[in-house]
Amino acid sequence: MKYLKPSVLALTMFFAQGAFAHSDEYLDTQTAPHGGQLRMVQQYHYELVVKTNEVSVYITDHAGKKIDTQGATGTATILSSKSKASVKLVPAGDNQMKGSSKFELAPDMKVVVSVALSGQTALQGRFTPMQRTPPTSTSSMSGQM
Numbered sequence: 001m002k003y004l005k006p007s008v009l010a011l012t013m014f015f016a017q018g019a020f021a022h023s024d025e026y027l028d029t030q031t032a033p034h035g036g037q038l039r040m041v042q043q044y045h046y047e048l049v050v051k052t053n054e055v056s057v058y059i060t061d062h063a064g065k066k067i068d069t070q071g072a073t074g075t076a077t078i079l080s081s082k083s084k085a086s087v088k089l090v091p092a093g094d095n096q097m098k099g100s101s102k103f104e105l106a107p108d109m110k111v112v113v114s115v116a117l118s119g120q121t122a123l124q125g126r127f128t129p130m131q132r133t134p135p136t137s138t139s140s141m142s143g144q145m
Contacts, residue, residue, distance in 0.1 A: 027039060036056070046059055046125040047059075048113060073122075075114050107130050
């Protein structure tokens with residue numbers, strides 16, 4: 001039986017922890033910069049902020065660096081048991097995409113955000129802004145080394 005070298009094992013554990021850190025459940029426990037809901041969308045983080053008849057999406061990389069939205073296009077499809085609305089998103093400075101339309105905020109609301117950054121294909125993120133996953137208790141390894 002072959003064993004992994006300690007350095008390979010350490011790297012495997014490091015990357016496995018990083019993958020967990022970007023799950024929807026984990027991101028729901030994080031305080032987003034604009035008070036919205038965070039989702040990992042491939043190499044980006046999308047932060048969705050929904051207010052009455054207004055949608056904003058902020059795009060950053062995994063380190064929190066703002067991604068320029070100039071030249072980007074997008075839509076937010078808002079679904080609930082009561083209605084469906086489509087909101088056109090346009091660049092609104094820095095890393096923000098913004099749009100407005102008539103829709104109701106509902107507890108069962110789901111939002112599908114599709115954004116195509118300039119020169120790139122569209123990427124989709126799925127949100128439940130009124131139903132954040134409650135934090136789970138996890139054991140912390142801090143102070144145990």
